[in-house]
Amino acid sequence: MLSWEERRLMVKVAKLYYFEGWTQAQIAEKNNVSRPVISKLLNNAKKEGLVEIYIKDETVHTVDLEQKLEKMYELDGVMVVSTAGYEPVMAKRQLGKTAAAYVSKNIQDVSNLGISWGTTLLSLIEEYPYERRDNIHIVPIVGGMGTKDVHLHSNQLAFHLAQKMNTSCSYLYAPAMVETDDLKERLVNSKDISHVLEKGRNVDIALVSVGNPYKSSTMEKIGYLQESDLTSLSKAGAVGDISSRFFDAAGEEIDHPLNNQVIGLNLEEIKNIPQVVGIVEGSYKLDSIEAALRGGYLDVLIIDDQTAQALVQEY
Template sequence: MTDQEKKFLLKISRMYYFDELTQAEIAKKVGVSRPIISKGLQKARNEGLVEIIIHDQAFQTINLEQEIETAFSLVDVVVVPTADMPAEIAKSVLSKAAASYVLKHLKDVSKIGISWGTTLYNLVKEFPNEAHDDLKVIPLVGGMGSNRIELHSNQIAYELSKKLGCSCESLYAPAIVESENFRDLLLQTPTVADVLEEAKKIDLAIVGIGNPYMNSTMEEIGYLGAKELRSIKEAGVVGDINSCFICADGSIAKDTINERVVGIRVDDLRNVGKVIAVVEGAHKVEAILATLRGGYIHTLITDEQTAVELTLKMRGQK
């Protein structure tokens, strides 16, 4: 590039970006055609004479969304800006964003399935009251017990149905039972079998993703003890979705506690039109990545820090 050409590109760039003249106005002033101005402005950017910087917190989250969405062919990724927010406020902001997203995607939905856990409890807590009396809410996994009852799927399904002004089902069984034989007996009872069959016909599923080894709701409630944790670790489990334990490649772990879970299998989620996962916490990155590799969800909604850690892991930088 000659000095004269560089001077010309800088001149039209100043007129366009600083003086805010249109390309046609600049062309008239300098005595050339508008296409020459257009090509000149593009060349100024290509040569590094002009650098456009967007000072917007949301800009980073958009890049994160696009990177994750493209890598796993997802329908949607929503990264909620939460940088520098106190933990409780960040959780509330994430839950409100997730609730808003769900409400916008209720068109052509008649049955909603929902799982359980702290993140989904917070989601329903932030859900606005909006009448959808034609809907029905169905728990996707068993939910009985006296410990932290507000986190169980039956209670979450009931609370969501109240917010939506609609009906709901209850799955009268624990999420995890003592033995595979007991689970098989439960699956034969009409009250359990009918609800699980209906759960397979939902139009939209809302699920959480968990790390069984850190900040685990299942361990807190008592479903996971030292024996179970050893078993799933030996099986290569890195996370769970709807209480189904999965390995790093996204496959369902075999010969584990999975055989004692009362709920729909994650394989059934592949037949659901819309599966939305709401996840909070960078300690769940391995579990999120496994879920994405398994192709179990269509939409991921998460906080900014978790998305940053996830993309670093995807790039092999962690």
């Protein structure tokens, strides 16, 4: 049981330290004691419940989610973006800003950067600052030709990111998906395409997103997936895709004709890239994101807070 004098001294020291902004050395000098004595008094004040420390900021919630997700899925890093009160378009833009800032800060030692395709990666590039990164070469890791929604295709994204970085990029002159295995074989074995695919396998970092083939699917929107495809994917157990490669709930790449017709890196090749940054948003993608994390395809996760919260609760 603390005496009145001990409690009084603790409160006095805590008030000077937490409210008046004094250093421990200044308080020690004022009270003619050593600095370790003040440090011990402050610790004891917390233990006795005389001092309770709260971090009053909305980012406490997101930092907590980040730490939980890092541990749950053994990730190198997680950034949770607060999107409360934002319309969907602005939420995606906020995610793009955060992802752009992360990439800009973490590519000092990068020589080759791979990029997939889709609306989330488009947001990143739209928010990316103009800077000089002429030591980096951008490589599309999946085909990207067509006439519909061209701005979302990997070649276009690679070109625009290269413009923002004032650097060079490769082009994968092939669609993401072709109609027959024979056509795919001929294309991937052609000199130009095989050269770019090999570059893609050897990038230092890759930017990808995760898709849900059944809800708000960009692949369906731009005509890569038909109703019959969705039915057969569902029967095969597909829950999501990365770079147009479909995987099941366990995160395993499924055995399906559509996976065989993709011109781009397969999931094992993506997993072998030293750092894969996944930029994802939307709780409708929850099962897809969870499976991608289970499969170990992502090293860094940049995600909105609502979906992050749902992931933590599902685990």
